[in-house]
Amino acid sequence: MKALGLKFEPRRLSVFLTIFLLFIRQSCNAEVDRKVCLGTNNKLTKLGTTEEHYKLLKEMYSGCEIVLGNLEITYLESYHDASFLKEIQEVAGYVLIAFNSVKAIPLINLRVIRGNNLYKDSALHITFNFNESNNTLGLEELPMRQLKEILQGEVTITRNPRLCNLDTIKWKDIVHSGNDIDVKQSSPSHCPTCAEDCKGSCWGSGSANCQTLTKLICAQQCPGRCRGPSPSDCCHSQCAAGCTGPRETDCLACLKFRDGDTCLESCSWTNTYNLRTNLVEVGYKKYACGSTCVNKCPYNYMVTDFGTCVQKCSENSYMVPEHGVLRCIECDGPCPKGKICNGIGYGNLEGVLSINASNIDDFENCTIVLGSIVIMKFSIFGDRYTNTSAMDPAKLKKLKSIREITDVKNATNERPASGKSMLLKTN
The missing domain is CATH 3.80.20.20 (Receptor L-domain)
Structure with missing residues (x-):
């Protein structure tokens, strides 16, 4: 070692x-x-x-x-x-x-x-x-x-x-x-x-x-939650967990998407007609990222042509850095070769704590790792409680082809410096 x-x-x-x-x-x-x-x-x-x-x-x-x-x-x-x-x-x-x-x-x-x-x-x-x-x-x-x-x-x-x-x-x-x-x-x-x-x-x-009821007491006209038994107490259909009023801005939480203070069925797109080119141009007002509408996708996420933020491009597309943004580009013919592997916390390694003898071979010839590279004491010595075998330290050479690890970014403030919470904004 x-x-x-x-x-x-x-x-x-x-x-x-x-x-x-x-x-x-x-x-x-x-x-x-x-x-x-x-x-x-x-x-x-x-x-x-x-x-x-x-x-x-x-x-x-x-x-x-x-x-x-x-x-x-x-x-x-x-x-x-x-x-x-x-x-x-x-x-x-x-x-x-x-x-x-x-x-x-x-x-x-x-x-x-x-x-x-x-x-x-x-x-x-x-x-x-x-x-x-x-x-x-x-x-x-x-x-x-x-x-x-x-x-x-x-x-x-x-x-x-x-x-x-x-x-x-x-x-x-x-x-x-x-x-x-x-x-x-x-x-x-x-x-x-x-x-x-x-x-x-x-x-x-x-x-x-006391338990506060927001569904069983609702009037029949209510689409979901309510704040009382009267029809005028119905929450907006996009509200989750109740509301303080009837509007989509009065929700305690959003059923699907949140754009600022407003709950929406989907994140909004803006299509504009260009008088100079006589073409309809598609522009995204916000990207759909999980249940939130955001101006830009967060670090580690890729942008698609459909206005969404994804963690991995589809099989018929590949990842390309473009003006500081990771973008999924549709392949024109066979997709470019290069091995993208799941790291700790992603895909088949989602519930895995660390690199160990059972998964080290998955990293051979990898160029990009989606996730983290985590090495713990039991990575080398094994763990009898989880039936993890010991690993020859020389096998760590299988990591030598890695050029990028998406969940690690040094010398920036884009990731939290500790396990404490961070503040993210959508506007």
Whole structure:
């Protein structure tokens, strides 16, 4: 390993873990003037020690309002402070809450889960939140009092012996029809009862934790959500999670696309007639990037002729840098040769933590890597817990043909410098 200039010191593992969290696939669901974070795709994997894992979660989500990927809250101990999660408002993927002993997880501002990614078909999965060695410890309070809508995916809540009040929630008001609701939960005796004005449905004690209905109470004329039982209380059809008024600018969240403060069916294009050339010229007012309309595609995304931002060009097109923008160009005949490979966090390596003996051969002759190059201690020495074999360090020479790694960009401020949230604007 010295010949390759690589040293794997245990104290440096947290650096690699931070890099992995930081460079999980970037998405486009950024909102105007809201702090966003990338989220994770680790499922039930613990990254390092319990304290290292907690530190990484805290760095990722402190101040974060929009999670672009999945929100995975795992392995929080009873002495941990989970208040760093209280600013989160939207999650694009799934929410997984598992193997926690902490008493309270204050997701008090979470209003919508989009379910673009699912965990075992669930957009909300809450399980095994107790301490096996001390039955007096475990998750008791999960006051998601602003949660109004799960756009797709099921709800699974099971094996949380100390969790209170979630069995009182009218989940059919939150979950779209056709998705299963599996709540194997009954509030234990130590749990508070719902306040009288909650009418039997609450997230915790007191009137502030009453469940607010935005679908089951709506008038028949309403296209989706509402803020009351009257026909005049209907939300606009492009609203998700409720609204403060009838217009597309009054939505608490957008069902499909957000352009500034407005919720839209699709991002708008502008076609203009050129009097000089007598031709119709197609111009994009905004690009469609995830669920957001943006003036330009973010770093690592490619622009298509259809006004969209994509992470990979289609099979009949290829990527070309053009005036500082990565553009997908349709092939005129056979596409130019050059091997583009998936890196950590992309495609077949989406759920993989690091380069290792099982995937190093995939990088042979690669010129462009879509994703990250992550090398951890177990990349070389293997990991018996995940049944990962040791790898000959000489195999790292297979990386020598790589000319570009799309998820790493040094000496710029275009990427966040740590796992903390970043601010993205669409106007």
